Amino acid sequence: MYRDATSTALPRPAATLVSFATEHVPESARVAMWEEHNAASLVGLTCQVPQRPAFRAREVNLALPRLQLASVTASPHTVKRNRHQVADTPAGSLAVYFAVTGETLLSSGDRACTVRPGQVLIVDADRPFVRSFAHGLRELAVTVPYEAIDLDTGSSGFPQVVGPGGAVVARALAALVQRSLRQPPPDPEHVEREVLMMLTFVISGSVSNPLALQFLLAAELVRRRLADQSLSAAQVAAGIGVSERQLSRAFAHHGESYAHFVLRERLELAHTRLTAAAPDTSIAEISRCCGFTAAAHFTRAFSALYGCPPRDVRDCS
Numbered sequence: 353m354y355r356d357a358t359s360t361a362l363p364r365p366a367a368t369l370v371s372f373a374t375e376h377v378p379e380s381a382r383v384a385m386w387e388e389h390n391a392a393s394l395v396g397l398t399c400q401v402p403q404r405p406a407f408r409a410r411e412v413n414l415a416l417p418r419l420q421l422a423s424v425t426a427s428p429h430t431v432k433r434n435r436h437q438v439a440d441t442p443a444g445s446l447a448v449y450f451a452v453t454g455e456t457l458l459s460s461g462d463r464a465c466t467v468r469p470g471q472v473l474i475v476d477a478d479r480p481f482v483r484s485f486a487h488g489l490r491e492l493a494v495t496v497p498y499e500a501i502d503l504d505t506g507s508s509g510f511p512q513v514v515g516p517g518g519a520v521v522a523r524a525l526a527a528l529v530q531r532s533l534r535q536p537p538p539d540p541e542h543v544e545r546e547v548l549m550m551l552t553f554v555i556s557g558s559v560s561n562p563l564a565l566q567f568l569l570a571a572e573l574v575r576r577r578l579a580d581q582s583l584s585a586a587q588v589a590a591g592i593g594v595s596e597r598q599l600s601r602a603f604a605h606h607g608e609s610y611a612h613f614v615l616r617e618r619l620e621l622a623h624t625r626l627t628a629a630a631p632d633t634s635i636a637e638i639s640r641c642c643g644f645t646a647a648a649h650f651t652r653a654f655s656a657l658y659g660c661p662p663r664d665v666r667d668c669s
Contacts, residue, residue: 367414367415367416367536367537367538367540368414368415368536369412369413369414369533369536370393370412370413370414370415371410371411371412371413372385372386372389372393372409372410372411372413373409373410373411374386374407374408374409374410375408375410379406379407382401382406382407382409383399383400383401383407386399386407386409387399389411390411391441393411393413393415393420393422394413394420394422394447394493394495395433395443395445395447395477395495396433396437396441396443397431397432397433397437398431398432398433398434398437399429399430399431400429400430400431400432401427401428401429401430402428402429405427407426407427407429408426408427409424409425409426409427409429410424410425410426411423411424411425412533414532414533414536416540416541416543416544416547417540417541417544418496418497418500418544419494419495419496419497419500419544419547419548420493420494420495421492421493421494421529421532421533421547422492422493422494422533423490423491423492423493423530423533424489424490424491424492424493425488425489425490426485426488426489427488428485428486428487428488429485430482430483430484430485431482431483432480432481432482432483433477433480433481433482434480435480438478438479438480442478443477443478443495444477444478444497444498445477445478445495445496445497445498446474446475446476446477446495446496446498446501446510446555447474447475447476447477447493447494447495447496448472448473448474448493448494448495448496448551449467449472449473449474449475449483449491449492449493450472450491450492450493450522450525450526450529451467451468451469451470451471451472451473451489451491452469452489452490452491452492453469453488453489453490454469454485454487454488454489454490454491455467455468455469455485455486455487456473456483456484456485456489456491457483457484457486458473458475458481458482458483458511459481459482460475460479460480460481460482460510460511461479461480463511465511465513467513470519471513471514472513472514472518472522472525472526472554473511473512473513473514474510474511474512474513474514474554474555475510475511475512476510476511477495479510481511492526492529492530492533494529494547494551496548496551500548501548501551501552501555512555514554518553518554518557520569520591520592520593521550521553521554521565521569522550522554523572524550524568524569524572524573525547525550525551525554527572527575527576528543528546528547528550528568528572529547531575546568549561549564549565549568550565550568550569553565563601563602563605564602564605564606566592566594566598566599566602567602567603567605567606569592570588570589570591570592570599570602570603570610571613571617573588573591573592574588574613574614574617575617578614578617578618578621578642578643579641579642579643580643581640581643581644581645583614583643585599585600585610585611588610614643615653616657618642618643618644619642619653619654619657619658621642622638622639622642622644622650622654622662623654623658623665625638625641625642626638626662626665626666627665627666629666631666631667633666635647635650635651635662635663635666638662638666639651639662650662
């Protein structure tokens, strides 16, 4: 096997990153190996590539209990899932693609559309489709068994491109998937529940627990803006389309306040940066980069949470 696999030690073996790359595979075997990897990790597809230049692709995969997550980068090519593949190896799942760079031309039945960066494409993996990447691509992908999301995939609703109405949730969902592919979650089942909740809303426009969804959206927005010292509850509430009172309810439903959540996230980010910092790195600079306006406040809060001052963590890294 021409597979470059790496894993991260975790308490749960289900959350293990596996990477695949064509760069060390002979050119004559690249397409076949790419097809084989995707059939095992996402969904079986037939791949067609230009004669030149050589096909290049890289994929990072994470298997959750029921879902498959992936980050995909590849040079120009076309993938097809035809009737024979559907009949011979039914997937029983939806395939969700988050476009990061590169436009995708999709054809499925009598439908055709262009998926642009920032948009989300959802297809029924048991209906034939063709996806073409004329300029290559970088995307995130999730495969979801029908029974995991409890939707009627036999309807005429797929393929579906998520429009502006679902953009906030789709962006938060993409951020969660991307973060999980950088650092495997210690609790895969918890992350899977979050992915399914947001994905259900992206597809159907509703969820059974709106407060839980609002918390997830707010949490993702906060994580993207931890370095912003001016970040306020009002800004976060506006960013996810709710009132400040509703934002407070969402955090209370989760069991903590907005202010406590932001402080904890900033301290955890600071701890991560301190463990990777050189001994002469300024504590004040790290505190500023993590959204703290005063180094003294940062040191007190950090010491209270971790039982030692930030300098000790930095010096022992």
